[in-house]
Amino acid sequence: MSDTDLEQRVRRALAARAAAVTGQGVRPAADPARAETRRWWLPLSAGLAAAAVSILVFALLRPPAPVAPPVMPGSSPAPAASSRPTPTPTATSSQAGPIPSTSASASASASAKPETASPASTGPVTRATP
Amino acid sequence: MTFALPMPTSLLRWMRGAMSGPAVAAPADAPAISALYRERRLPLIRMAVLMVDDQPTAEDIVQDVFTRLYRRHRDDLSAVADPYAYLISGVMNAARSVLRRRRIARAYLPPRRDPVPAAEDQALLGADNLEVIRALGRLTARQRQIIVLRYWSDLSEREIATALRISAGTVKSTAHHALRVLRAQLGEK
Numbered sequence: 001m002s003d004t005d006l007e008q009r010v011r012r013a014l015a016a017r018a019a020a021v022t023g024q025g026v027r028p029a030a031d032p033a034r035a036e037t038r039r040w041w042l043p044l045s046a047g048l049a050a051a052a053v054s055i056l057v058f059a060l061l062r063p064p065a066p067v068a069p070p071v072m073p074g075s076s077p078a079p080a081a082s083s084r085p086t087p088t089p090t091a092t093s094s095q096a097g098p099i100p101s102t103s104a105s106a107s108a109s110a111s112a113k114p115e116t117a118s119p120a121s122t123g124p125v126t127r128a129t130p
Numbered sequence: 131m132t133f134a135l136p137m138p139t140s141l142l143r144w145m146r147g148a149m150s151g152p153a154v155a156a157p158a159d160a161p162a163i164s165a166l167y168r169e170r171r172l173p174l175i176r177m178a179v180l181m182v183d184d185q186p187t188a189e190d191i192v193q194d195v196f197t198r199l200y201r202r203h204r205d206d207l208s209a210v211a212d213p214y215a216y217l218i219s220g221v222m223n224a225a226r227s228v229l230r231r232r233r234i235a236r237a238y239l240p241p242r243r244d245p246v247p248a249a250e251d252q253a254l255l256g257a258d259n260l261e262v263i264r265a266l267g268r269l270t271a272r273q274r275q276i277i278v279l280r281y282w283s284d285l286s287e288r289e290i291a292t293a294l295r296i297s298a299g300t301v302k303s304t305a306h307h308a309l310r311v312l313r314a315q316l317g318e319k
Contacts, residue, residue, distance in 0.1 A: 006313055013262035014282040016255050018176040027189055031167040032200035
């Protein structure tokens with residue numbers, strides 16, 4: 001059989017196979033221009049929905065804020081913590097001792113009387129005699 | 131907490147157009163993609179069926195190619211020299227990818243018997259045509275592309291070369307080799 005016969009056979013087979021696909025047998029589909037314009041709102045609404053869900057979850061699962069202790073109506077506010085260091089009465093050296101921490105000095109100043117706690121009333125620190 | 135909302139491309143394009151002044155109308159002679167879709171969808175599906183032997187896959191291929199064309203050029207196809215050749219090229223490339231994926235999948239799956247053709251297909255095609263179609267299925271993807279474009283689309287060697295982005299010499303030699311393989315498979319001496 002010649003090339004022409006084989007080519008004719010191929011042509012016939014391809015035409016028959018293509019003719020089996022008809023317009024009625026093809027799935028209906030919208031042309032891309034219409035499909036694209038119809039769905040422009042989809043990503044926008046999906047984003048908004050995701051944002052709303054995230055905010056809702058955050059609001060529901062947020063840990064509760066710590067509750068402040070109730071304040072007595074007639075009580076005065078707590079005395080302010082003095083940042084001045086309290087001199088130690090048993091200091092025997094001219095060199096300054098270790099500076100107490102803020103919390104320690106605050107508690108000390110709160111408990112001690114103002115006269116004794118003031119360094120002016122205690123006078124200068126003198127070298128201890130042996 | 132910040133959220134990055136996706137902005138629809140059509141909205142962006144509308145904003146760009148509104149800011150840049152009056153819209154420039156597409157040239158009157160440029161074929162709108164909707165008209166092209168109505169005219170060429172069915173022939174392209176037929177061509178894809180000849181390549182992949184599966185109508186739903188062929189429909190998906192054609193729809194994807196039209197969607198890609200629309201996303202790239204919108205309704206103004208004046209930048210495309212020959213929209214139909216562009217579509218043929220897109221369908222052929224997509225069909226070749228499908229065949230390649232099938233071949234890779236087949237390599238990792240246990241061998242199966244060839245599916246028995248439906249009685250409807252046998253009645254419509256006839257035994258002789260069915261034998262030729264089956265023999266076409268055993269060609270390589272490139273050989274099959276060239277046979278389909280040459281004997282069904284009636285494209286010249288130069289047009290096939292342009293559509294597939296290969297040389298005319300490659301088209302000629304591949305077609306010759308494909309016919310030789312077909313002749314051997316169909317038992318013609």
